[in-house]
Amino acid sequence: MSEYLLEIKDLKTHFFTDDGVLPSVDGVSYAIKKGETLGVVGESGSGKSVTSLSILRLIPSPPGKIVGGEILFEGRDITKFSEEEMRQLRGNDISMIFQEPMTSLNPVFTVGDQIVEAILLHQDVEYPEAREMAINMLERVGIPSPRQRIDEYPHQMSGGMKQRVMIAMALACRPKLLIADEPTTALDVTIQAQILELLNELKDEFGMSILFITHDLGVVAETCDQVAVMYAGKIVEYGNVETIFENPAHPYTHGLFHSLP
Ligand code: ADP
Ligand code: MG
Numbered sequence: 001m002s003e004y005l006l007e008i009k010d011l012k013t014h015f016f017t018d019d020g021v022l023p024s025v026d027g028v029s030y031a032i033k034k035g036e037t038l039g040v041v042g043e044s045g046s047g048k049s050v051t052s053l054s055i056l057r058l059i060p061s062p063p064g065k066i067v068g069g070e071i072l073f074e075g076r077d078i079t080k081f082s083e084e085e086m087r088q089l090r091g092n093d094i095s096m097i098f099q100e101p102m103t104s105l106n107p108v109f110t111v112g113d114q115i116v117e118a119i120l121l122h123q124d125v126e127y128p129e130a131r132e133m134a135i136n137m138l139e140r141v142g143i144p145s146p147r148q149r150i151d152e153y154p155h156q157m158s159g160g161m162k163q164r165v166m167i168a169m170a171l172a173c174r175p176k177l178l179i180a181d182e183p184t185t186a187l188d189v190t191i192q193a194q195i196l197e198l199l200n201e202l203k204d205e206f207g208m209s210i211l212f213i214t215h216d217l218g219v220v221a222e223t224c225d226q227v228a229v230m231y232a233g234k235i236v237e238y239g240n241v242e243t244i245f246e247n248p249a250h251p252y253t254h255g256l257f258h259s260l261p
Helices: 048-055 084-091 111-122 126-139 158-172 189-206 217-223 241-246 251-258
Strands: 006-017 019-032 037-041 064-073 094-097 177-181 209-213 226-231 234-240
Touching: 006 048, 006 209, 019 037, 019 048, 019 064, 019 209, 019 226, 019 234, 019 241, 037 048, 037 064, 037 189, 037 217, 048 064, 048 177, 084 094, 094 158, 111 126, 111 158, 126 158, 158 189, 177 189, 189 217, 209 217, 226 241, 226 251, 234 241, 234 251
Parallel strands: 037 209, 037 226, 094 177, 177 209
Antiparallel strands: 006 019, 006 064, 226 234
């Protein structure tokens, strides 16, 4: 058995557009061990999201397509999975939180019902306990008066609150891997810090692994074990956070670190 929970090997994607075939992810390899956090940084358009969406087969297709490489989860190549196996994987093993969460909550159910349902589906508890767990989770992601707000509908909450609910939902599924694609960019700085702290606590509590996509290098330095730097569809720097922050090898990473405030 591989020591890695997730291994991406030489992944290549193309977007087939009117302007021709655009390469977007161009031979990307990275891996995450159980219980570890990998931070992926790089400028806008460098392929961070397309790589992570490829894991769950969520790139818009068409125009996007995986044209090469392997994605191993617990040693199995999930690019070969059937749609049904993929659904299972998304439901049970890998959760994803996005920068723009607004589409992911169901408007006709209260946020409490949605989190409780996720807990009941994934953990061996009865309704009253699941509801208490949901309230506790809402409190931990920074929702004030969670005992009242749990019965609100998504439209009654601000964007930032909904994002926190989405994080609570993703964690209620007790995933083995959490993919967080710039999950806190839309939130204010104190809330960002709170949520990252929470993710790290829960990571240790559940033995979860995290793929953390961000353009904030400070956050990577503080919260990640490994870092991959992407540039124009490729990984230009990859390894231990300490090693790379002390001694970046690639000129792009150099520039990136020197532009830090
Ligand atoms: P990042 O997340 O690093 O900002 P993305 O992974 O979203 O970047 O995008 C990487 C590249 O993939 C983009 O520069 C673009 O060329 C291409 N791409 C992504 N989505 C689409 C799309 N829907 N149509 C065409 N090209 C796309
Ligand atoms: Mg992105």
